[in-house]
Amino acid sequence: MAYSRDGKRCLLSIHPEGDTFGELALFGPPRAESAMAMTRTVLRQVPASRLRQALSDDALLQDFIVKLGERVVEQQQMITNLLTMDSERRLAAILLHLAQKVGNRADCGYVVEIRDRITQEDLSGMVGTTRSRVGYFLKRFRDAGLVESVPDSFLCINESRMTAFLEGCAC
Incomplete structure:
Protein backbone atom coordinates (compact mmCIF):
# COMPACT_ATOMS: atom_id res chain seq x y z
CA MET A 1 0.00 0.00 0.00
CA ALA A 2 1.22 3.50 -0.77
CA TYR A 3 -0.09 6.95 0.09
CA SER A 4 -0.05 10.15 -1.93
CA ARG A 5 1.13 13.40 -0.38
CA ASP A 6 -2.48 14.34 0.32
CA GLY A 7 -3.12 11.01 2.09
CA LYS A 8 -4.98 9.20 -0.69
CA ARG A 9 -4.50 5.43 -0.32
CA CYS A 10 -3.38 3.25 -3.22
CA LEU A 11 -3.64 -0.49 -2.66
CA LEU A 12 -0.89 -1.96 -4.83
CA SER A 13 -1.40 -5.68 -4.42
CA ILE A 14 -2.99 -8.47 -2.44
CA HIS A 15 -0.83 -11.49 -1.66
CA PRO A 16 -2.16 -14.97 -0.93
CA GLU A 17 -0.96 -17.16 1.91
CA GLY A 18 2.65 -18.26 1.43
CA ASP A 19 3.51 -15.45 -0.98
CA THR A 20 6.53 -13.21 -0.62
CA PHE A 21 6.78 -9.47 -0.97
CA GLY A 22 9.28 -6.69 -0.39
CA GLU A 23 12.03 -8.35 -2.39
CA LEU A 24 12.49 -5.28 -4.58
CA ALA A 25 13.86 -3.44 -1.54
CA LEU A 26 17.13 -5.30 -2.19
CA PHE A 27 17.76 -3.18 -5.27
CA GLY A 28 17.20 0.42 -4.37
CA PRO A 29 16.48 3.09 -1.84
CA PRO A 30 14.13 2.41 1.06
CA ARG A 31 10.62 1.84 -0.21
CA ALA A 32 7.72 4.03 0.80
CA GLU A 33 5.09 1.28 0.66
CA SER A 34 3.67 -0.44 3.70
CA ALA A 35 1.88 -3.75 4.21
CA MET A 36 -1.39 -4.42 5.98
CA ALA A 37 -2.78 -7.84 6.87
CA MET A 38 -6.42 -8.51 6.06
CA THR A 39 -6.56 -11.58 8.32
CA ARG A 40 -4.52 -12.95 11.21
CA THR A 41 -1.06 -13.28 9.71
CA VAL A 42 2.42 -14.49 10.60
CA LEU A 43 5.21 -12.74 8.72
CA ARG A 44 8.79 -13.83 8.42
CA GLN A 45 11.36 -11.12 7.75
CA VAL A 46 14.57 -12.21 6.06
CA PRO A 47 17.53 -9.83 6.44
CA ALA A 48 18.91 -8.70 3.07
CA SER A 49 22.38 -10.04 3.92
CA ARG A 50 20.95 -13.50 4.66
CA LEU A 51 18.92 -13.50 1.44
CA ARG A 52 21.95 -12.45 -0.62
CA GLN A 53 23.96 -15.26 0.98
CA ALA A 54 21.19 -17.78 0.24
CA LEU A 55 21.12 -16.67 -3.39
CA SER A 56 24.58 -18.17 -3.87
CA ASP A 57 22.66 -21.44 -4.37
CA ASP A 58 22.10 -21.53 -8.15
CA ALA A 59 18.70 -23.21 -7.91
CA LEU A 60 17.43 -20.64 -5.41
CA LEU A 61 18.89 -17.84 -7.51
CA GLN A 62 17.02 -19.10 -10.58
CA ASP A 63 13.73 -19.29 -8.65
CA PHE A 64 14.34 -15.79 -7.27
CA ILE A 65 14.99 -14.38 -10.75
CA VAL A 66 11.76 -15.96 -12.02
CA LYS A 67 9.85 -14.46 -9.06
CA LEU A 68 11.37 -11.01 -9.69
CA GLY A 69 10.48 -11.26 -13.36
CA GLU A 70 6.88 -12.13 -12.51
CA ARG A 71 6.69 -9.19 -10.09
CA VAL A 72 8.11 -6.74 -12.66
CA VAL A 73 5.69 -7.98 -15.34
CA GLU A 74 2.78 -7.64 -12.88
CA GLN A 75 3.78 -4.08 -12.01
CA GLN A 76 4.28 -3.13 -15.67
CA GLN A 77 0.81 -4.48 -16.46
CA MET A 78 -0.64 -2.44 -13.60
CA ILE A 79 1.03 0.73 -14.92
CA THR A 80 -0.12 -0.01 -18.47
CA ASN A 81 -3.69 -0.54 -17.26
CA LEU A 82 -3.63 2.74 -15.32
CA LEU A 83 -2.54 4.60 -18.43
CA THR A 84 -4.62 2.86 -21.10
CA MET A 85 -7.87 1.69 -19.51
Missing part, protein backbone atom coordinates in the same frame (compact mmCIF):
# COMPACT_ATOMS: atom_id res chain seq x y z
CA ASP A 86 -10.85 3.51 -18.14
CA SER A 87 -11.71 2.78 -14.52
CA GLU A 88 -14.40 0.18 -15.38
CA ARG A 89 -11.93 -1.91 -17.39
CA ARG A 90 -9.23 -1.44 -14.72
CA LEU A 91 -11.66 -2.89 -12.17
CA ALA A 92 -12.38 -5.82 -14.51
CA ALA A 93 -8.65 -6.47 -14.95
CA ILE A 94 -8.03 -6.25 -11.21
CA LEU A 95 -10.91 -8.61 -10.40
CA LEU A 96 -9.66 -11.12 -12.94
CA HIS A 97 -6.10 -10.87 -11.59
CA LEU A 98 -7.28 -11.26 -7.98
CA ALA A 99 -9.48 -14.21 -8.93
CA GLN A 100 -6.55 -15.99 -10.54
CA LYS A 101 -4.22 -15.10 -7.66
CA VAL A 102 -6.34 -15.72 -4.55
CA GLY A 103 -9.53 -17.31 -5.90
CA ASN A 104 -10.59 -20.94 -5.88
CA ARG A 105 -11.87 -22.70 -9.00
CA ALA A 106 -15.62 -23.32 -9.00
CA ASP A 107 -18.38 -24.04 -11.50
CA CYS A 108 -19.05 -20.33 -11.90
CA GLY A 109 -15.37 -19.43 -12.47
CA TYR A 110 -13.14 -18.28 -9.62
CA VAL A 111 -14.61 -17.73 -6.16
CA VAL A 112 -12.92 -15.10 -4.04
CA GLU A 113 -13.72 -16.04 -0.46
CA ILE A 114 -15.20 -13.63 2.07
CA ARG A 115 -12.32 -14.52 4.40
CA ASP A 116 -10.07 -12.54 2.06
CA ARG A 117 -12.09 -9.49 3.17
CA ILE A 118 -11.66 -7.51 -0.02
CA THR A 119 -13.93 -4.49 0.21
CA GLN A 120 -15.21 -2.06 -2.37
CA GLU A 121 -12.97 0.49 -0.64
CA ASP A 122 -9.96 -1.79 -1.24
CA LEU A 123 -10.93 -2.18 -4.88
CA SER A 124 -11.36 1.58 -5.29
CA GLY A 125 -7.81 2.03 -3.94
CA MET A 126 -6.49 -0.41 -6.53
CA VAL A 127 -8.48 1.05 -9.41
CA GLY A 128 -7.95 4.70 -8.58
CA THR A 129 -11.61 5.65 -8.38
CA THR A 130 -14.29 6.08 -5.72
CA ARG A 131 -16.02 3.33 -3.78
CA SER A 132 -19.35 4.38 -5.25
CA ARG A 133 -18.02 3.96 -8.81
CA VAL A 134 -16.74 0.48 -7.90
CA GLY A 135 -20.22 -0.38 -6.60
CA TYR A 136 -21.77 0.91 -9.83
CA PHE A 137 -19.33 -1.10 -11.98
CA LEU A 138 -19.89 -4.26 -9.90
CA LYS A 139 -23.62 -3.93 -10.49
CA ARG A 140 -23.00 -3.62 -14.24
CA PHE A 141 -20.71 -6.67 -14.08
CA ARG A 142 -23.41 -8.66 -12.26
CA ASP A 143 -26.04 -7.62 -14.80
CA ALA A 144 -23.72 -8.69 -17.66
CA GLY A 145 -22.92 -12.05 -16.01
CA LEU A 146 -19.23 -11.24 -15.49
CA VAL A 147 -19.49 -11.72 -11.73
CA GLU A 148 -22.05 -13.15 -9.38
CA SER A 149 -22.59 -13.06 -5.66
CA VAL A 150 -22.11 -16.41 -3.97
CA PRO A 151 -23.33 -17.17 -0.43
CA ASP A 152 -20.47 -17.01 2.11
CA SER A 153 -18.11 -15.59 -0.53
CA PHE A 154 -17.17 -12.21 -1.90
CA LEU A 155 -17.71 -12.85 -5.60
CA CYS A 156 -17.45 -15.45 -8.29
CA ILE A 157 -15.65 -14.06 -11.33
CA ASN A 158 -16.51 -15.68 -14.67
CA GLU A 159 -13.04 -15.90 -16.22
CA SER A 160 -14.08 -16.36 -19.85
CA ARG A 161 -16.68 -13.58 -19.82
CA MET A 162 -14.38 -11.20 -17.95
CA THR A 163 -11.57 -11.92 -20.41
CA ALA A 164 -13.93 -11.31 -23.35
CA PHE A 165 -15.04 -8.04 -21.75
CA LEU A 166 -11.42 -6.93 -21.39
CA GLU A 167 -10.69 -7.87 -24.99
CA GLY A 168 -13.61 -5.73 -26.13
CA CYS A 169 -15.94 -8.57 -27.12
CA ALA A 170 -19.66 -8.53 -26.39
CA CYS A 171 -20.48 -10.00 -22.97
Whole structure:
Protein backbone atom coordinates (compact mmCIF):
# COMPACT_ATOMS: atom_id res chain seq x y z
CA MET A 1 0.00 0.00 0.00
CA ALA A 2 1.22 3.50 -0.77
CA TYR A 3 -0.09 6.95 0.09
CA SER A 4 -0.05 10.15 -1.93
CA ARG A 5 1.13 13.40 -0.38
CA ASP A 6 -2.48 14.34 0.32
CA GLY A 7 -3.12 11.01 2.09
CA LYS A 8 -4.98 9.20 -0.69
CA ARG A 9 -4.50 5.43 -0.32
CA CYS A 10 -3.38 3.25 -3.22
CA LEU A 11 -3.64 -0.49 -2.66
CA LEU A 12 -0.89 -1.96 -4.83
CA SER A 13 -1.40 -5.68 -4.42
CA ILE A 14 -2.99 -8.47 -2.44
CA HIS A 15 -0.83 -11.49 -1.66
CA PRO A 16 -2.16 -14.97 -0.93
CA GLU A 17 -0.96 -17.16 1.91
CA GLY A 18 2.65 -18.26 1.43
CA ASP A 19 3.51 -15.45 -0.98
CA THR A 20 6.53 -13.21 -0.62
CA PHE A 21 6.78 -9.47 -0.97
CA GLY A 22 9.28 -6.69 -0.39
CA GLU A 23 12.03 -8.35 -2.39
CA LEU A 24 12.49 -5.28 -4.58
CA ALA A 25 13.86 -3.44 -1.54
CA LEU A 26 17.13 -5.30 -2.19
CA PHE A 27 17.76 -3.18 -5.27
CA GLY A 28 17.20 0.42 -4.37
CA PRO A 29 16.48 3.09 -1.84
CA PRO A 30 14.13 2.41 1.06
CA ARG A 31 10.62 1.84 -0.21
CA ALA A 32 7.72 4.03 0.80
CA GLU A 33 5.09 1.28 0.66
CA SER A 34 3.67 -0.44 3.70
CA ALA A 35 1.88 -3.75 4.21
CA MET A 36 -1.39 -4.42 5.98
CA ALA A 37 -2.78 -7.84 6.87
CA MET A 38 -6.42 -8.51 6.06
CA THR A 39 -6.56 -11.58 8.32
CA ARG A 40 -4.52 -12.95 11.21
CA THR A 41 -1.06 -13.28 9.71
CA VAL A 42 2.42 -14.49 10.60
CA LEU A 43 5.21 -12.74 8.72
CA ARG A 44 8.79 -13.83 8.42
CA GLN A 45 11.36 -11.12 7.75
CA VAL A 46 14.57 -12.21 6.06
CA PRO A 47 17.53 -9.83 6.44
CA ALA A 48 18.91 -8.70 3.07
CA SER A 49 22.38 -10.04 3.92
CA ARG A 50 20.95 -13.50 4.66
CA LEU A 51 18.92 -13.50 1.44
CA ARG A 52 21.95 -12.45 -0.62
CA GLN A 53 23.96 -15.26 0.98
CA ALA A 54 21.19 -17.78 0.24
CA LEU A 55 21.12 -16.67 -3.39
CA SER A 56 24.58 -18.17 -3.87
CA ASP A 57 22.66 -21.44 -4.37
CA ASP A 58 22.10 -21.53 -8.15
CA ALA A 59 18.70 -23.21 -7.91
CA LEU A 60 17.43 -20.64 -5.41
CA LEU A 61 18.89 -17.84 -7.51
CA GLN A 62 17.02 -19.10 -10.58
CA ASP A 63 13.73 -19.29 -8.65
CA PHE A 64 14.34 -15.79 -7.27
CA ILE A 65 14.99 -14.38 -10.75
CA VAL A 66 11.76 -15.96 -12.02
CA LYS A 67 9.85 -14.46 -9.06
CA LEU A 68 11.37 -11.01 -9.69
CA GLY A 69 10.48 -11.26 -13.36
CA GLU A 70 6.88 -12.13 -12.51
CA ARG A 71 6.69 -9.19 -10.09
CA VAL A 72 8.11 -6.74 -12.66
CA VAL A 73 5.69 -7.98 -15.34
CA GLU A 74 2.78 -7.64 -12.88
CA GLN A 75 3.78 -4.08 -12.01
CA GLN A 76 4.28 -3.13 -15.67
CA GLN A 77 0.81 -4.48 -16.46
CA MET A 78 -0.64 -2.44 -13.60
CA ILE A 79 1.03 0.73 -14.92
CA THR A 80 -0.12 -0.01 -18.47
CA ASN A 81 -3.69 -0.54 -17.26
CA LEU A 82 -3.63 2.74 -15.32
CA LEU A 83 -2.54 4.60 -18.43
CA THR A 84 -4.62 2.86 -21.10
CA MET A 85 -7.87 1.69 -19.51
CA ASP A 86 -10.85 3.51 -18.14
CA SER A 87 -11.71 2.78 -14.52
CA GLU A 88 -14.40 0.18 -15.38
CA ARG A 89 -11.93 -1.91 -17.39
CA ARG A 90 -9.23 -1.44 -14.72
CA LEU A 91 -11.66 -2.89 -12.17
CA ALA A 92 -12.38 -5.82 -14.51
CA ALA A 93 -8.65 -6.47 -14.95
CA ILE A 94 -8.03 -6.25 -11.21
CA LEU A 95 -10.91 -8.61 -10.40
CA LEU A 96 -9.66 -11.12 -12.94
CA HIS A 97 -6.10 -10.87 -11.59
CA LEU A 98 -7.28 -11.26 -7.98
CA ALA A 99 -9.48 -14.21 -8.93
CA GLN A 100 -6.55 -15.99 -10.54
CA LYS A 101 -4.22 -15.10 -7.66
CA VAL A 102 -6.34 -15.72 -4.55
CA GLY A 103 -9.53 -17.31 -5.90
CA ASN A 104 -10.59 -20.94 -5.88
CA ARG A 105 -11.87 -22.70 -9.00
CA ALA A 106 -15.62 -23.32 -9.00
CA ASP A 107 -18.38 -24.04 -11.50
CA CYS A 108 -19.05 -20.33 -11.90
CA GLY A 109 -15.37 -19.43 -12.47
CA TYR A 110 -13.14 -18.28 -9.62
CA VAL A 111 -14.61 -17.73 -6.16
CA VAL A 112 -12.92 -15.10 -4.04
CA GLU A 113 -13.72 -16.04 -0.46
CA ILE A 114 -15.20 -13.63 2.07
CA ARG A 115 -12.32 -14.52 4.40
CA ASP A 116 -10.07 -12.54 2.06
CA ARG A 117 -12.09 -9.49 3.17
CA ILE A 118 -11.66 -7.51 -0.02
CA THR A 119 -13.93 -4.49 0.21
CA GLN A 120 -15.21 -2.06 -2.37
CA GLU A 121 -12.97 0.49 -0.64
CA ASP A 122 -9.96 -1.79 -1.24
CA LEU A 123 -10.93 -2.18 -4.88
CA SER A 124 -11.36 1.58 -5.29
CA GLY A 125 -7.81 2.03 -3.94
CA MET A 126 -6.49 -0.41 -6.53
CA VAL A 127 -8.48 1.05 -9.41
CA GLY A 128 -7.95 4.70 -8.58
CA THR A 129 -11.61 5.65 -8.38
CA THR A 130 -14.29 6.08 -5.72
CA ARG A 131 -16.02 3.33 -3.78
CA SER A 132 -19.35 4.38 -5.25
CA ARG A 133 -18.02 3.96 -8.81
CA VAL A 134 -16.74 0.48 -7.90
CA GLY A 135 -20.22 -0.38 -6.60
CA TYR A 136 -21.77 0.91 -9.83
CA PHE A 137 -19.33 -1.10 -11.98
CA LEU A 138 -19.89 -4.26 -9.90
CA LYS A 139 -23.62 -3.93 -10.49
CA ARG A 140 -23.00 -3.62 -14.24
CA PHE A 141 -20.71 -6.67 -14.08
CA ARG A 142 -23.41 -8.66 -12.26
CA ASP A 143 -26.04 -7.62 -14.80
CA ALA A 144 -23.72 -8.69 -17.66
CA GLY A 145 -22.92 -12.05 -16.01
CA LEU A 146 -19.23 -11.24 -15.49
CA VAL A 147 -19.49 -11.72 -11.73
CA GLU A 148 -22.05 -13.15 -9.38
CA SER A 149 -22.59 -13.06 -5.66
CA VAL A 150 -22.11 -16.41 -3.97
CA PRO A 151 -23.33 -17.17 -0.43
CA ASP A 152 -20.47 -17.01 2.11
CA SER A 153 -18.11 -15.59 -0.53
CA PHE A 154 -17.17 -12.21 -1.90
CA LEU A 155 -17.71 -12.85 -5.60
CA CYS A 156 -17.45 -15.45 -8.29
CA ILE A 157 -15.65 -14.06 -11.33
CA ASN A 158 -16.51 -15.68 -14.67
CA GLU A 159 -13.04 -15.90 -16.22
CA SER A 160 -14.08 -16.36 -19.85
CA ARG A 161 -16.68 -13.58 -19.82
CA MET A 162 -14.38 -11.20 -17.95
CA THR A 163 -11.57 -11.92 -20.41
CA ALA A 164 -13.93 -11.31 -23.35
CA PHE A 165 -15.04 -8.04 -21.75
CA LEU A 166 -11.42 -6.93 -21.39
CA GLU A 167 -10.69 -7.87 -24.99
CA GLY A 168 -13.61 -5.73 -26.13
CA CYS A 169 -15.94 -8.57 -27.12
CA ALA A 170 -19.66 -8.53 -26.39
CA CYS A 171 -20.48 -10.00 -22.97
